[in-house]
Amino acid sequence: MYAFNYHRPASLAEAARLLASNPEAKLLAGGQTYIPTLKQRLARPSDVIDIGGLAELKGITEEAGGVTIGAAVRHAEVAGSALVRRLIPALASLAEGIGDPQVRNRGTLGGSIANNDPAADYPAAVVGLGATVRTSKGRAIAGDAFFTGMFETALEPDEIVTAVHFPKPEKAAYAKFPNPASRYAIVGVFLAKTASGIRVAVTGAAPCVFRATALEQALAASWSAASIDSVTIDPSNLNSDIHAQADYRAHLVKVMAKRALAAAG
Amino acid sequence: MRISMTVNGRAVSGEVEPRTLLVEFLRNQLGLTGTHVGCDTSQCGCCVVHVDGVSAKSCTMLAVQADGCSVTTIEGLAQGGKLHPLQQAFHEHHGLQCGFCTPGMIMSAADLLQRNPDPTEHEVREWLEGNLCRCTGYHNIVKAILAAAQTMRGMAKAAE
Ligand SMILES: Cc1cc2nc3c(=O)[nH]c(=O)nc-3n(C[C@H](O)[C@H](O)[C@H](O)COP(=O)(O)OP(=O)(O)OC[C@H]3O[C@@H](n4cnc5c(N)ncnc54)[C@H](O)[C@@H]3O)c2cc1C
Ligand code: FES
Ligand code: FES
Numbered sequence: 001m002y003a004f005n006y007h008r009p010a011s012l013a014e015a016a017r018l019l020a021s022n023p024e025a026k027l028l029a030g031g032q033t034y035i036p037t038l039k040q041r042l043a044r045p046s047d048v049i050d051i052g053g054l055a056e057l058k059g060i061t062e063e064a065g066g067v068t069i070g071a072a073v074r075h076a077e078v079a080g081s082a083l084v085r086r087l088i089p090a091l092a093s094l095a096e097g098i099g100d101p102q103v104r105n106r107g108t109l110g111g112s113i114a115n116n117d118p119a120a121d122y123p124a125a126v127v128g129l130g131a132t133v134r135t136s137k138g139r140a141i142a143g144d145a146f147f148t149g150m151f152e153t154a155l156e157p158d159e160i161v162t163a164v165h166f167p168k169p170e171k172a173a174y175a176k177f178p179n180p181a182s183r184y185a186i187v188g189v190f191l192a193k194t195a196s197g198i199r200v201a202v203t204g205a206a207p208c209v210f211r212a213t214a215l216e217q218a219l220a221a222s223w224s225a226a227s228i229d230s231v232t233i234d235p236s237n238l239n240s241d242i243h244a245q246a247d248y249r250a251h252l253v254k255v256m257a258k259r260a261l262a263a264a265g
Numbered sequence: 266m267r268i269s270m271t272v273n274g275r276a277v278s279g280e281v282e283p284r285t286l287l288v289e290f291l292r293n294q295l296g297l298t299g300t301h302v303g304c305d306t307s308q309c310g311c312c313v314v315h316v317d318g319v320s321a322k323s324c325t326m327l328a329v330q331a332d333g334c335s336v337t338t339i340e341g342l343a344q345g346g347k348l349h350p351l352q353q354a355f356h357e358h359h360g361l362q363c364g365f366c367t368p369g370m371i372m373s374a375a376d377l378l379q380r381n382p383d384p385t386e387h388e389v390r391e392w393l394e395g396n397l398c399r400c401t402g403y404h405n406i407v408k409a410i411l412a413a414a415q416t417m418r419g420m421a422k423a424a425e
Binding site: 001036038048102103106181 | 322
C-alpha cells in the first residue's frame with residue numbers, strides 16, 4: 001500500500017470540504033472494496049477521508065411509506081433491520097446475501113453503490129425499486145440515472161452519497177446466482193411490482209446494472225413464469241469471462257427472474 | 266499517527282502509519298501473532314478479530330480505524346487459564362489439522378454464537394462463508410462449533 005494522509009472528519013460538511021479541496025483525496029467507508037484496492041496498489045490517493053463513522057450518514061428510517069437508509073449503514077444492519085424486514089423484505093434478504101458475515105459487518109450501502117461494481121447486489125435494488133440517491137450537494141438522483149457504466153456513476157468527483165430512499169413496492173424479490181467463491185452476482189435479478197409499474201433490474205450480467213424492458217413488458221401483460229419464458233434475452237451485450245459465457249448469463253437472467261417471481265408471489 | 270485502543274481488555278497505544286493494517290499492528294507491534302494472514306484478497310478469514318464486539322477481517326481495516334475501539338483476538342478468548350468452549354471443542358472434535366485457519370474460524374464462530382446460541386448445521390455452514398480451510402473439509406469444524414454451542418447453552422442455563 002502506498003502512503004497517504006488519513007482524516008476522520010467530525011461532520012459531513014467537513015468531509016465534503018476535505019474532498020473538494022484536494023483532487024487526489026478519496027473517501028473510505030466500510031473499506032471492503034477500497035482497502036483491498038489500496039493493498040493491491042491499484043489506487044494511490046494522497047489523502048483518505050474516513051466517513052464510515054459519520055452520524056449524519058447513519059440510520060434507517062421510515063419515510064413516505066418506504067425506507068430511507070443512510071450511506072454509512074452496514075449491510076448487516078440492513079439485513080437485521082426490523083423496519084426493512086417489515087416494509088421491504090426483499091431488500092433485507094439482498095443485504096443478507098452480500099459476501100460473508102465479516103464483509104456485511106463493515107461494508108456500507110453508500111460504498112457499494114458509489115463503487116458500482118458490475119457484479120454488486122445493491123445496484124439491482126436501487127434500480128429495481130426505483131430508489132432515489134441523495135447526495136452532499138443536495139441532489140436527489142433517480143436510481144435509473146445513477147449508474148452510468150462499469151464502475152461509473154452520476155456522482156461528481158467531490159460528491160458524497162448521504163442516503164438512499166427506497167419506496168415500498170407492492171411486491172418484490174431478488175434472486176442471484178452467486179459466484180461460489182466471492183458471492184458476487186454472476187447474475188442477479190431484482191423484480192418489483194410498484195405503483196409506477198413493473199421493474200426488472202439485472203446485475204452481474206453486463207458491464208453495468210440495467211433494466212430488462214422486454215421482461216418488464218411481458219410481466220406487465222401477465223405476471224407469470226410463462227411470460228418470462230416467452231422473452232428472449234440477447235447475449236450480445238452481456239459479459240463473458242472465466243465465470244460464465246454470455247449465452248449462459250442470458251439463460252441465467254430468465255432462471256433468476258423466475259426464482260424472484262416465485263419468491264415475490 | 267498515535268492510536269489507542271483496548272486489546273483483549275488491556276489498554277494499548279502505538280505509533281502507526283495511516284496505511285498500517287489492523288492485523289499488522291496486532292502482529293508486529295503488539296506481538297499478538299495468533300491472528301493470521303492467509304490471503305491478499307480479503308477472502309480467507311484467517312485474520313478475523315472482534316472490533317467492538319463484532320467480527321471483522323483485520324486485514325481489511327486500517328489500524329487507525331480501530332482507534333478508540335475495543336478489539337478481541339484469539340489470545341483474548343481463554344479466561345482464567347481455561348480454554349474457551351470453542352477452543353476446547355475444536356480440540357476435542359479434531360476441528361483443525363495445520364491450524365492456520367483456526368483463529369479466524371473460532372473468532373468468526375464466537376460472533377455467530379453470541380447472535381444465535383442455537384444455530385442449525387446449515388446456519389453454521391452459511392456463517393463460515395468468509396472462512397477458508399485448506400485441510401479439514403470443514404466437517405469437524407462444523408461439528409466442533411455445534412458442540413461448543415451446546416456446551417455454552419448448558420453454561421448459560423447453569424448460571425441462571
Ligand atoms: C470477500 C468479499 C466479498 C464480497 N461480496 C460481495 C457480494 O456478494 N455482493 C456485493 O454487492 N458486494 C460484495 N462485496 C463488496 C462489499 O459489499 C463492499 O462493502 C462494497 O462494495 C463497498 O462498500 P464499502 O462501504 O466497503 O466501501 P469502501 O470500500 O470504503 O469504498 C468503495 C468506494 O466507494 C467510495 N465511497 C464510499 N462511500 C461513499 C459515499 N458515501 N459517497 C461517495 N463515494 C463513496 C470510496 O471512495 C471507494 O471508491 C464483497 C467484498 C469482499 C471483500
Ligand atoms: S488475511 Fe485473508 S481475509 Fe484477511
Ligand atoms: S486446518 Fe489447515 S487451513 Fe484449516
